[in-house]
Amino acid sequence: MGSLIVLIILVVLALYAVSVYNRIVAYEKRYQNAWSQIDVQLKRRADLVPNLVETVKGYAAHEQQVFEEVARSRQAMMNAHSVNESAEAANMMSAALGRLFAIAENYPQLRANENFMMLQEELSGVENKIAYARQFYNDAVMQYNTLIETVPAVFLAGPMGKQPAVFLQIPEGDRNVPQVSFGDTPPPQA
Template sequence: MLIELIILIIIILVVIVFVYLYNSLIQLRNRVKNAWSQIDVQLNRRADLIPNLVETVKGYAKHEKTVFEKVTEARSGLMNAKTVQETAEANNMLTDTLKSLFAVAENYPELKANENFLKLQSQLEETENKIAYSRQFYNDTVLMYNNKCQMFPSNLLANSFNFKEAEFFEIEETKREVPKVEF
């Protein structure tokens, strides 16, 4: 009787540990998805601001057609990206083209004083800060999830139930400097 009771307690403990580990993996996987969604929201906000910014600058710099085309192309690339890696690459391209756009804007003193341009610039800066925060939160969440997928004993469950490691949202080494958008 005592041995049966001990075996039953051990089985109950194993089931409790199993359920806890499985649920924690599900919770972390869902946090990764939520964190990615937050990045996506901010990237879409940024992409929505860009046409207004381009139109404002276009009025002053009609001869800078290639810059506008590159910004539009980069925005389109970001909107069409499907994976974390594609999104990171498209984000890097958009950041580069925005630098070019702001460089063009620097040549037009009356544009730098334009109320619409200043408001758009402020909104873009705020969005860039939110993207940076969201990217950091996403990568922190991916780290916790990946650790759980790799560490014993949860890695046994992760492998058994096909929990795949998540990708980090990374930027290229050359893009690690903060883009300047000040005038």
């Protein structure tokens, strides 16, 4: 009778361990899927960039430095092999595209170009999807990290070699509030 109780307890513990293991794997797959969704949108954005650059080149061919910066950031994105590399390349791309759109502001006929407007609108939609996908990824990472760092999963995660996943973070420079000046009034000093 005593050995039967021990056997039942061992079976229950084994089933519980399997359940915890399956939860760890499911949460890991969720954040990996969330990353792949970001990757899809980053690829889509990278595919839009050459058309956008060619459209802008037609109006502002002398802005070669910005075009090269956009090309370098696109190449970095295509060559990224890790979450950190992809995030860094995506941030480079965002900065380069910001400069490209700043150039476009100087050319009213470019801003009125139907192809440019369509590409800009499509890129805006992709940027919104990237922002949503990043939020989903960070939520999935938080859930996974919380799971593997709490009892009882922590006892299985370590032997399984599971490490906390990396959150996507914005670059330090993007955290600063931009200074906006209206007219000749200097911005307030902090």
